[in-house]
Amino acid sequence: MEKSIAFEKDLNLEATELRLGLPGTKESEKQTQSTIKSNKRVLPDMSEECGSKDNSNVSHVKKCDQEVAPPAKAQVVGWPPVRSYRKNCFQAKKMEAETTGMYVKVSMDGAPYLRKIDLKVYKGYPELLKALEDMFKFSVGKYSEREGYNGSEFVPTYEDKDGDWMLVGDVPWDMFISSCKRMRIMKGSEARGLGCAV
């Protein structure tokens, strides 16, 4: 039992230090220096990201902790063992995605001013809706294909390329982010009109 606690400690605290041999030996320190060769960019501040994502799941929180603690991880050369060609492909795409961004205006009925969010930051609907809920301090109800959002007077909608107002969540995520021009969180009776099955 003690062993397992020790190992867990290894992960969170001593993982900041890159270890190649048994802990405590001089050699490992020297080897540490030889493998620290970083041509990756510095890790962004992880704690902010942790806060905004859905942390209700315990394992996510655990991952959060692991991710926040060790910047040294980024310095292990050649790990995980993915061919440089493959890594570079994704690196290039990520850079591209990062520089463009996909900002859309978000309005909420009754709110005094609009907000802007970058759709590319989110991986899917759950994260987007959570972010909107946090931003405007409301909750969105449960989505079903048949009935739209049930259980709340707020309904998230968006204007697509054709100028139509659509319910958020009907189309696949990729299609949504490429066709969404702006968003509006509808409230009250107007919302219920959209929420019903057509």
Add this chain to the structure above:
Amino acid sequence: MNLKRKNPNPDPSSPDSDESTQLSSPFPDEVLERVLSLLNSRKDRNSVSLVCKDWYDAERWSRTHVFIGNCYSVSPEILTRRFPNIRSVTLKGKPRFSDFDLVPPKWGACVHSWLLVFATKYHFLEALRLKRMTVSDESLKFLALSFPNFKALSLLSCDGFSTDGLASITTHCKNLTELDIQENDIDDKSGKWLSCFPENFMSLEVLNFANLNSDVNFEALERLVSWCKSLKVLKVNENITLEQLQRLLVLAPHLREVGTGSLLQELTPRQHSELKSAFSNCKNLNILSGFTEVTSIFLPVLYPACTNLTFLNLSYAVLQSDELSNLLIHCPLLQRLWVLDSVEDEGLEAVGSNCPLLEELRVFPASDPHEDEIVHGVTEIGFLAVSYGCKKLHYVLYFCRRMTNAAVTTIVQNCPDFTHFRLCIMNPRQPDYQTGEPMDEAFGAVVKTCTKLRRLAVSGLLTDLTFEYIGKYAKNLETLSVAFAGSSDWGMECVLKGCPKLRKLEIRDCPFGNAALLSSFRKYESMRSLWMSGCKVTMNGCRLLAQEMPRLNVEVIKECGNDDCQADKLYVYRSVAGPRKDAPPFVLTL
């Protein structure tokens, strides 16, 4: 054109040259050679050559294809002396860990010295397949001009050349049937090479330029595809649009393998249905790849083409679980699947449900776990789901963020026929996330249950017990990859003493030192190679090994600024060619 043997006199280079011990063969030599020429497996041919002198000679004259797993294990002179009639050569160069930037640039494995010898001895060379070799534009030009019958060039994970070199090939190789450029570090100057094919060029069967990013002239490509009626494999690059792809498919509906370009385009309904129809007309389509930047609108276009798919390579496509699931419903015959972990466990559940014939699964990480925001990836749940549904699974490469001993034990009970089990838990030294224990029992279960196991990659928190298990049970193991594992020299000793068929052992960042290295030094002569980096071997240990085993090349790659006693990167391999003559200054041959 066949060079015939002149007489049965013993060849000075063959083992037994004493005539009196030659038994007269019941077959005339020509019959023996004809029979042996039907043998393709190199293992069979190697066995045949050991039977007796006659058979050795007959085999060496009838061999037309040779595979060299380590370009430094033999010299081109020795090769050409033994095998005079070679038409096709496969050469592998750098140690595999060079794929992960562990080998400094300009390490070696240049193909040029081989080409120089081949130009005189193998004038009728037809095929050259290179992996992890350094190839220059000069070499490519020399190749293009020196071999009038040259047909097939395949370059995988090579470096040192540019698209100018490719232009030499397309300009001069009049009989080219195959040009396969994969995952190379290439200086991509322009797409002009494609336009260098001669006007009435008709012989191409395989064209893969997915690796290259510059624009090619689409008209030239269209002309090529329409003229080359035997084209079976076409893998285009990202710049080819969906509309262009559609036109190519209409010209070549007989294609067996298609690699798409970028799929991030909006299609009008007409374009959508035209593309769908083009795909569904490809009745011979077995293999699909590409899919860089895919959107879910595109995927349904593929559904009719998926009926006969045996291999689907989605490893560059960031797909969600439902997108994969919807696609797999249409792929009942799938045998090999490569995906990104963006599909998550749910996506893998769909694999288990829809692909009963699956034999190979590779799950790659969609992003660098160290750099990104929290990405969920796959866990033991996905792997388990696949093992329940895909009983024929025998090859797996699985990058995951967590794993348990119990899950792996169940997985191999479900699929006991694994030949290749490569598990990468991406956090180094991560234990069983449920019990906190090392992952020893997981790999113990793998080697105990999977008696046919030939390749194993281990990860997670591992003690020497894992290696005890491997040494005791993995009797068919040929390749073992180890990283951040083990507790002492004993671990490595167990493997060296226990695995009789071990050929390749690659180790990084483990606490194995001189005692382990020297425990079974004779073993290395029965292996292709040993790699050890970030371990505890010293220069003295390596020197001792070099002294004991003069027929091994013991090389240390020195990185500057380090303790002179430590052997940072050790590469040991057997060779009949002696020490390297082309070693750069940072490679010390001991």
